[in-house]
Amino acid sequence: MIQQRTLKSLTRAVGVGLHSGQRVELTLRPAAPDTGIVFRRVDLPEPVDIPVSADSVSDTRLASTISAQGATVHTIEHLMSACAGLGLDNLYVDITAEEVPILDGSAASFVYLLQSAGIVLQDAPKRFIRVLQPVEIRQGEGKNAKWARLDPYHGYKLSFEIEFDHPAVNATGQRVEFDFGSGQYAREIARARTFGFTRDVEMMRANGLALGGGLDNAIVMDDVKVLNADGLRYQDEFVKHKILDAIGDLYIVGKPLLAAYSAYRSGHALNNLLLRELLSRPEAYEVVSFEQAAKAPRGFAEPVAAW
Numbered sequence: 001m002i003q004q005r006t007l008k009s010l011t012r013a014v015g016v017g018l019h020s021g022q023r024v025e026l027t028l029r030p031a032a033p034d035t036g037i038v039f040r041r042v043d044l045p046e047p048v049d050i051p052v053s054a055d056s057v058s059d060t061r062l063a064s065t066i067s068a069q070g071a072t073v074h075t076i077e078h079l080m081s082a083c084a085g086l087g088l089d090n091l092y093v094d095i096t097a098e099e100v101p102i103l104d105g106s107a108a109s110f111v112y113l114l115q116s117a118g119i120v121l122q123d124a125p126k127r128f129i130r131v132l133q134p135v136e137i138r139q140g141e142g143k144n145a146k147w148a149r150l151d152p153y154h155g156y157k158l159s160f161e162i163e164f165d166h167p168a169v170n171a172t173g174q175r176v177e178f179d180f181g182s183g184q185y186a187r188e189i190a191r192a193r194t195f196g197f198t199r200d201v202e203m204m205r206a207n208g209l210a211l212g213g214g215l216d217n218a219i220v221m222d223d224v225k226v227l228n229a230d231g232l233r234y235q236d237e238f239v240k241h242k243i244l245d246a247i248g249d250l251y252i253v254g255k256p257l258l259a260a261y262s263a264y265r266s267g268h269a270l271n272n273l274l275l276r277e278l279l280s281r282p283e284a285y286e287v288v289s290f291e292q293a294a295k296a297p298r299g300f301a302e303p304v305a306a307w
């Protein structure tokens with residue numbers, strides 16, 4: 001049987017929110033089978049639980065934000081991406097402010113934290129959402145067109161294309177494919193950092209956003225070049241970060257997908273609309289588990305070592 005997974009022990013991190021600039025503490029704790037991933041605002045007079053689900057997403061303008069009972073957590077996508085990458089099903093995330101810390105701007109710090117705490121198998125079957133029919137969201141026309149789509153696939157693979165007309169981005173690959181079956185998430189995807197342009201940062205700061213952003217947690221570009229002294233971590237780091245985000249955004253559905261995801265200029269909003277469209281069409285998916293690990297797709301049958 002392919003089993004659910006949680007942490008072996010708890011682990012903590014301290015950092016600042018990318019947009020709020022606020023100091024925030026995270027405590028990642030083990031959770032029982034079928035709990036899913038639950039954020040808990042422990043700084044409020046009465047702690048409020050926000051279970052992660054496609055319906056809990058309340059804002060997607062700059063990051064993926066979830067809410068419940070008037071409580072909110074912003075920028076969950078990089079932590080969600082790390083959880084998807086390591087196959088974690090159940091987790092409590094205690095948080096002391098309304099934004100997940102940005103840490104190094106990628107999912108690598110979260111991967112390191114979760115792996116250091118250890119991952120254990122639980123006595124319950126892991127459930128997957130198998131896509132049975134194509135589902136697509138399309139917006140805009142011509143130059144402004146963007147889309148995201150899911151197709152049936154025995155496994156989980158993603159392909160993403162961006163189109164940024166900027167000299168530093170043009171010089172890199174703007175399309176990438178990643179197959180979870182490769183087992184290479186931590187190495188090939190997790191280290192890709194978020195990116196921004198100085199002209200946007202100035203405007204965002206004037207509006208009280210990106211207050212925690214800087215060269216130690218983002219790739220920053222002026223009108224022609226990357227300003228980070230060390231350059232890029234991957235030759236195609238920009239589009240790889242978009243895949244990292246998509247993996248996190250799609251994991252908000254609460255179970256790993258068995259599907260081929262493809263997207264052109266998609267983002268948090270379109271990714272969430274795609275999940276909602278999938279869930280609104282019961283004939284387009286089924287929830288499955290694997291009694292015999294050998295019947296699961298490559299990469300899920302022998303996932304990251306549990307210890």
Ligand SMILES: [Zn+2]
Nearest residue numbers: 077078194245
């Ligand atoms: Zn991101």
